[in-house]
Amino acid sequence: MKTYSVEVRVWLKPSVFDPQGHAVEQAMHTLGYAEASDLRIGKYMQLTVQAESEAEAELRTQEMCERVLSNPVMETFAFTLKELVAE
């Protein structure tokens, strides 16, 4: 059994309005960061996954993202996966 360190990013689809991102962008402008725009806020998740192989870890992570960690109607996700080697 191998252990993988997984990083998942989830963000709203471009057609979905992001009120949280809009509010933070306004706050940034008020604070003097006029050069910032198009701010969108999503989620960043770190987890470890146990699997027999990298292929299995990818398959299971893909399924977790689709079923639990994101809402496929409104969100898109991407993940990266790295084997943790015991030292």
Next chain:
Amino acid sequence: MKTYSVEVRVWLKPSVFDPQGHAVEQAMHTLGYAEASDLRIGKYMQLTVQAESEAEAELRTQEMCERVLSNPVMETFAFTLKELVAE
């Protein structure tokens, strides 16, 4: 003036308890994903930044992260920055 596409990740420091991550991890176990553990949930932000140079964009983004996008007491951040070239 150049335009940079910036991706910011913000996550809780290891010593800070993450109730949201804990709840989602429990839900994953209930749904049959026993191989997932150590789930922590942070934020993933996308924005565009206008600057004269990459060094200036980095400096300003660093400042935005410290002052607005993260809480340095409880959170750590990292960002990547890529120049957007008009086609």
